[in-house]
Amino acid sequence: MPYRYFKRDISWLSFNLRVLLEATDESLPVYERIKFLSIYSSNLEEFYKVRVSGYHSSILKSVSRDESEEEALQTLLEINNEVTEQEKAYYRIFNEMILPELRNNGIILYQTEKVEPFHRTYVENYFNEEVFPYLQPMIILKDDIHSFIQDGCIYLVVSLQKKKKKKTPGSSSYTYAMMKIPNTNVPRFVELPSFGGNHYLIFIDDLIKANLQSVFPGYEIIDCYSIKISRDADFSLDKEDQKNIAERILRKVRKRKIGAVTRFQYDKEMPDYFLKYLCEAYEIEEEELLPSGRYLNLSDLIKLPNPVGEQLRQPLPHLLRVPELEANTSILRVLRRQDVLLHFPYQSFDYLLRFLLQAAFDPKVREIKVTQYRVAENSAVINSLISAAKNGKKVTVFVELKARFDEENNYLSSELMQQAGIKIIYSLPGLKVHAKLAYVRKRSNDPDVPLKGYAYLGTGNFNEKTARIYSDEGLLTSDKEIISDIDEVFRVLEGKPNMHDFKHLLVTQFNMVPAILQMIDREIALTREGGEGYIILKMNSLEDREMINALYRASEAGVKVDLIVRGICCLVPNQPYSKNIRITRIVDTYLEHARIWYFRNGGNETIYLSSADWMERNLHRRIEVAFPVYSEPLKRQIIDILKIQLSDNRSAVWVDEHLNNLFKRETASPDEPPVRAQQAIYDYLKSTTGQ
Numbered sequence: 001m002p003y004r005y006f007k008r009d010i011s012w013l014s015f016n017l018r019v020l021l022e023a024t025d026e027s028l029p030v031y032e033r034i035k036f037l038s039i040y041s042s043n044l045e046e047f048y049k050v051r052v053s054g055y056h057s058s059i060l061k062s063v064s065r066d067e068s069e070e071e072a073l074q075t076l077l078e079i080n081n082e083v084t085e086q087e088k089a090y091y092r093i094f095n096e097m098i099l100p101e102l103r104n105n106g107i108i109l110y111q112t113e114k115v116e117p118f119h120r121t122y123v124e125n126y127f128n129e130e131v132f133p134y135l136q137p138m139i140i141l142k143d144d145i146h147s148f149i150q151d152g153c154i155y156l157v158v159s160l161q162k163k164k165k166k167k168t169p170g171s172s173s174y175t176y177a178m179m180k181i182p183n184t185n186v187p188r189f190v191e192l193p194s195f196g197g198n199h200y201l202i203f204i205d206d207l208i209k210a211n212l213q214s215v216f217p218g219y220e221i222i223d224c225y226s227i228k229i230s231r232d233a234d235f236s237l238d239k240e241d242q243k244n245i246a247e248r249i250l251r252k253v254r255k256r257k258i259g260a261v262t263r264f265q266y267d268k269e270m271p272d273y274f275l276k277y278l279c280e281a282y283e284i285e286e287e288e289l290l291p292s293g294r295y296l297n298l299s300d301l302i303k304l305p306n307p308v309g310e311q312l313r314q315p316l317p318h319l320l321r322v323p324e325l326e327a328n329t330s331i332l333r334v335l336r337r338q339d340v341l342l343h344f345p346y347q348s349f350d351y352l353l354r355f356l357l358q359a360a361f362d363p364k365v366r367e368i369k370v371t372q373y374r375v376a377e378n379s380a381v382i383n384s385l386i387s388a389a390k391n392g393k394k395v396t397v398f399v400e401l402k403a404r405f406d407e408e409n410n411y412l413s414s415e416l417m418q419q420a421g422i423k424i425i426y427s428l429p430g431l432k433v434h435a436k437l438a439y440v441r442k443r444s445n446d447p448d449v450p451l452k453g454y455a456y457l458g459t460g461n462f463n464e465k466t467a468r469i470y471s472d473e474g475l476l477t478s479d480k481e482i483i484s485d486i487d488e489v490f491r492v493l494e495g496k497p498n499m500h501d502f503k504h505l506l507v508t509q510f511n512m513v514p515a516i517l518q519m520i521d522r523e524i525a526l527t528r529e530g531g532e533g534y535i536i537l538k539m540n541s542l543e544d545r546e547m548i549n550a551l552y553r554a555s556e557a558g559v560k561v562d563l564i565v566r567g568i569c570c571l572v573p574n575q576p577y578s579k580n581i582r583i584t585r586i587v588d589t590y591l592e593h594a595r596i597w598y599f600r601n602g603g604n605e606t607i608y609l610s611s612a613d614w615m616e617r618n619l620h621r622r623i624e625v626a627f628p629v630y631s632e633p634l635k636r637q638i639i640d641i642l643k644i645q646l647s648d649n650r651s652a653v654w655v656d657e658h659l660n661n662l663f664k665r666e667t668a669s670p671d672e673p674p675v676r677a678q679q680a681i682y683d684y685l686k687s688t689t690g691q
Contacts, residue, residue, distance in 0.1 A: 042299035053232035113209035134182035349467035360388035453483030533559035648677035
């Protein structure tokens with residue numbers, strides 16, 4: 001019998017396995033499949049840097065979140081065992097499916113340093129001219145701080161023996177050396193001259209191995225393998241000490257480079273004597289060891305050259321128009337008449353940029369306020385706000401400096417904005433601000449309402465680059481009651497006293513959690529009265545136990561619950577207390593990122609869109625906003641999109657009580673038409689907008 005709750009990180013590994021499984025889909029172009037191998041590796045790297053570090057803290061420092069030292073060690077062992085099995089699957093997929101498919105398309109990726117005779121001269125010349133000048137081989141001596149291993153970099157470790165000495169594996173006559181692959185100076189993959197109608201590629205790792213003798217003259221090369229270390233990248237700040245927060249966060253970020261080891265990856269073919277020496281030299285503990293394949297850092301596969309052409313990639317369809325915003329040049333004028341819902345990435349993020357730019361140049365606009373969590377480098381959103389400030393608008397931006405791995409980018413963009421005269425407000429004590437809000441105040445002709453408000457509320461970041469590959473929803477509105485609540489949110493962020501309770505928006509730290517529980521309880525009550533309670537919840541992660549328990553209560557009362565959860569899901573389905581709950585997971589071309597909450601409410605359907613996942617951190621340690629969709633046509637769009645996602649029988653899986661990903665396509669009836677939700681949503685939006 002499973003636990004009442006899945007462990008958060010074991011559940012996350014189930015999600016990442018689903019990402020890996022996408023690489024097995026033979027209906028996808030080979031470079032699309034390679035993309036998912038890359039994403040899997042990148043996800044896992046961040047997981048070890050951020051999540052696994054917490055277990056090491058529990059074990060080594062007796063610092064625990066929710067687990068004892070013994071429980072933390074047990075979970076860490078479960079994680080490493082599961083990852084080891086997934087890594088085996090990864091290399092099977094790569095070696096037995098991807099490499100042959102590349103070969104079928106005339107692309108040969110060498111899997112050895114022993115290249116064909118017709119490439120030897122090219123490989124040697126490339127090494128001497130492009131690689132050798134950047135190599136820094138170092139002798140590995142125990143307790144030698146000069147051979148520090150940098151986080152996330154691939155190193156080649158070499159065992160050597162002076163020529164003419166007797167070979168004795170593991171003997172003290174061996175010399176051990178290492179050198180970092182110079183990834184900032186050379187590409188991970190090198191294109192070699194074509195031959196016999198085929199294109200040839202080689203890992204830079206193998207190209208270096210093929211020329212090791214010239215790096216270590218006078219030595220015989222005994223063994224050479226790849227290693228990589230992941231270091232703790234998580235940090236926290238004292239709630240009591242919020243002075244100079246930007247400077248303190250940047251100091252913490254820079255210390256990531258020397259964080260504690262959370263994973264030591266090595267080629268599983270490495271002999272015991274070699275691994276033992278490295279563990280002693282770098283004080284690697286057994287629970288940090290993770291045997292892997294010949295090639296590490298395979299997130300680099302996203303950079304694999306494509307010498308054949310775009311037919312080997314998944315094409316992105318052209319962006320759909322939003323007719324309401326095409327027919328009128330002024331978005332603010334449109335919003336005086338109606339709300340507009342934007343569906344990314346099916347529709348262009350440029351509509352939001354136009355909203356901000358038009359506000360920047362409108363002489364009647366007095367003020368613009370925005371929350372910033374993650375933005376693109378050289379952000380078009382930031383440029384729009386700088387233009388507004390230079391045009392005399394009062395611009396305020398709340399910058400969340402604690403957005404993990406975006407701290408420095410957020411700090412640099414905030415400095416640019418400050419130089420342009422924008423008021424910057426930094427992180428709140430003990431809280432992350434994750435809400436996605438943009439607020440414009442414009443002078444109106446109505447003497448009773450001297451300033452009229454316009455706003456954008458979103459489920460995703462103000463990032464034009466990720467908006468092309470993340471699936472999100474955004475609402476443009478001038479609804480005066482929602483605007484009043486948005487004004488109140490910014491008062492909170494600016495440290496001003498509250499003027500009124502939130503009446504339409506659900507805001508964490510204020511009314512969100514009670515409101516969600518009330519809506520669930522309402523479905524329970526309606527079901528007990530003979531109605532048909534129904535809840536659909538779409539989100540990235542479901543972990544908060546109070547919310548899970550409420551859904552269990554709903555299930556036991558007969559309420560039907562459909563969950564569309566891409567990532568972490570700690571709720572256990574198919575149990576007596578969850579028999580009315582189904583969990584769908586969709587992984588496809590776009591990253592499913594929208595948070596949508598639907599409650600049937602006896603036919604008076606209620607829909608909220610939100611920045612918040614149902615995780616303990618989001619609901620209790622962040623500022624998040626959920627916003628209602630009141631327009632009936634827009635509600636119908638959201639409901640139709642949810643129905644399409646639930647009908648997906650190509651990219652969707654059921655998540656069962658053992659965290660298995662069960663493809664719906666394998667149980668679909670033969671006469672059931674195939675539905676791939678992302679394509680079907682695109683077709684739906686195209687059809688309903690007459691394109």
